[in-house]
Each structure stands twice: as structure tokens, then as C-alpha cells.
Amino acid sequence: MPRQSLIGGPDLAYFVVTPTEPGVTIMNILHIDSSIFGDNSATKHLSAQVMARLGAAYPGANIMTRDLGADPLPHLTGADVAARGTVADPVLAEFKAANIIVICSPMYNFGISSQLKAWIDRIGVAGETFRYTAEGPAGLMQGKQVIVLTARGSDFSAPAFAAMDHQEPHLRTFFAFIGVDDVTFIHAQGLALSPDARGPAIAKAEAQIAALDLPSIHRIAA
Numbered sequence: 086m087p088r089q090s091l092i093g094g095p096d097l098a099y100f101v102v103t104p105t106e107p108g109v110t111i112m113n114i115l116h117i118d119s120s121i122f123g124d125n126s127a128t129k130h131l132s133a134q135v136m137a138r139l140g141a142a143y144p145g146a147n148i149m150t151r152d153l154g155a156d157p158l159p160h161l162t163g164a165d166v167a168a169r170g171t172v173a174d175p176v177l178a179e180f181k182a183a184n185i186i187v188i189c190s191p192m193y194n195f196g197i198s199s200q201l202k203a204w205i206d207r208i209g210v211a212g213e214t215f216r217y218t219a220e221g222p223a224g225l226m227q228g229k230q231v232i233v234l235t236a237r238g239s240d241f242s243a244p245a246f247a248a249m250d251h252q253e254p255h256l257r258t259f260f261a262f263i264g265v266d267d268v269t270f271i272h273a274q275g276l277a278l279s280p281d282a283r284g285p286a287i288a289k290a291e292a293q294i295a296a297l298d299l300p301s302i303h304r305i306a307a
């Protein structure tokens with residue numbers, strides 16, 4: 086039987102599932118929504134489609150979900166950092182257990198939202214997701230796949246606007262730093278450029294989700 090570990094205390098229904106039999110592979114999928122717009126969120130709409138595809142591809146998967154828009158994490162404090170290593174952080178534990186991580190990232194002021202940043206500040210932990218060495222920092226999170234769904238009012242795909250995008254480069258830098266080298270971005274952008282722009286932009290992202298080659302994006306350790 087796989088072993089289930091409750092993380093986050095009795096008020097959080099998150100289980101990290103660990104295979105205990107040879108040849109048994111349990112998929113842990115972490116789903117992070119982060120929009121403040123609830124059911125009107127473009128990224129939340131898109132992440133539901135990704136999760137539906139993942140659910141169909143991996144029917145026995147253990148799904149862990151956080152909605153940082155509905156239930157924001159508080160800003161990291163010095164006390165939180167001082168307690169690292171002595172107090173378990175369910176946010177970090179979920180991430181470390183996950184094989185695939187689906188992340189919603191609404192663009193706010195050219196970067197990620199403060200809601201998502203509060204989550205990232207709990208993931209980038211020396212000794213847990215990366216370590217310092219004499220040769221420099223080294224990531225420890227190899228083997229995970231990350232799918233990022235962004236939404237933007239403007240369109241940053243044209244070269245003239247690419248330099249204003251501090252969202253995708255930030256997330257790519259962060260995940261590369263902790264050792265995650267398999268990161269897929271799907272953008273719904275230009276949503277606010279005209280009254281008619283939102284539908285086609287979301288449809289384009291939906292087509293990219295439908296075309297995701299899920300078996301090939303996942304390489305679970307045996």
C-alpha cells in the first residue's frame with residue numbers, strides 16, 4: 086500500500102502519497118491558482134483545463150490544490166525564516182512532493198502578483214530546494230515539471246514589448262535556480278486590448294493546452 090502522510094495539520098486535507106512497493110508509482114500533482122478575480126479569472130479557467138487533462142492522463146494521481154487568491158498566504162516573516170528546520174511548512178512540503186506543478190500567474194505591473202510571490206518565498210529555501218556550495222548555489226529540485234498559465238491585459242509577444250515582461254523571466258530564473266529545468270508557459274495575453282480580444286486570446290491558450298503532450302512532459306523517477 087502507498088503511504089499517506091498528512092501535511093499542514095488537521096485543517097488541511099493534503100496528503101503526500103509515497104509509493105512503498107517496488108514498481109508502484111504515485112503521481113503527485115500540485116495545482117496553484119492565484120487570481121483575485123475568482124470565477125472571472127482567465128488563468129483559473131485555463132488551469133482547470135490543464136487539471137482536467139492531467140486527471141484523465143493520470144487517474145490515480147494525488148491532487149493537491151491551493152487558491153492563493155481566495156486564501157492568500159501571509160508575507161514571509163523573519164520569524165518564519167528563523168523557524169525553518171524546526172517547524173514543517175506545508176507549502177514547502179507540497180511542492181517538494183509534487184511531480185507536476187500547475188501554476189496560475191496573472192501579470193501584475195509587469196511581473197508576478199504578490200500572492201504568487203508570497204508562495205515562492207516559501208519555496209526558495211536553502212537546504213531544501215537549493216543549496217549553497219563553494220562553487221555557487223545548486224538546485225535540488227530536478228525531475229519536476231512545471232506548467233505556468235499566465236494572463237495579461239497587454240500582449241508581450243512582440244519583440245518591442247518583450248523587455249517589459251518581468252513575469253516569465255522571473256519565474257524561469259527562479260525554477261532554474263532550484264533545479265527545475267522543465268517549465269512550460271502558456272500565455273493568454275492581450276485580453277484587454279479591445280472588447281473582442283479576450284475570447285480569441287483565451288481560445289489560443291486553450292488550443293495550446295489541448296495540444297500539450299502530457300506523457301512526454303512527465304518523467305517520474307522509477
Ligand SMILES: Cc1cc2nc3c(=O)[nH]c(=O)nc-3n(C[C@H](O)[C@H](O)[C@H](O)COP(=O)(O)O)c2cc1C
Binds near residue numbers: 129236238
Ligand atoms: C493590479 C493589477 C495589475 C495589472 N498589471 C498588468 C500589467 O502590468 N500588464 C498587463 O498586461 N496586464 C496587467 N493587468 C491585467 C491582468 O494581467 C489581467 O486582468 C489578467 O487577466 C489577470 O489574470 P486573471 O484573469 O487570471 O486574474 C493587471 C491587473 C491588475 C488587477
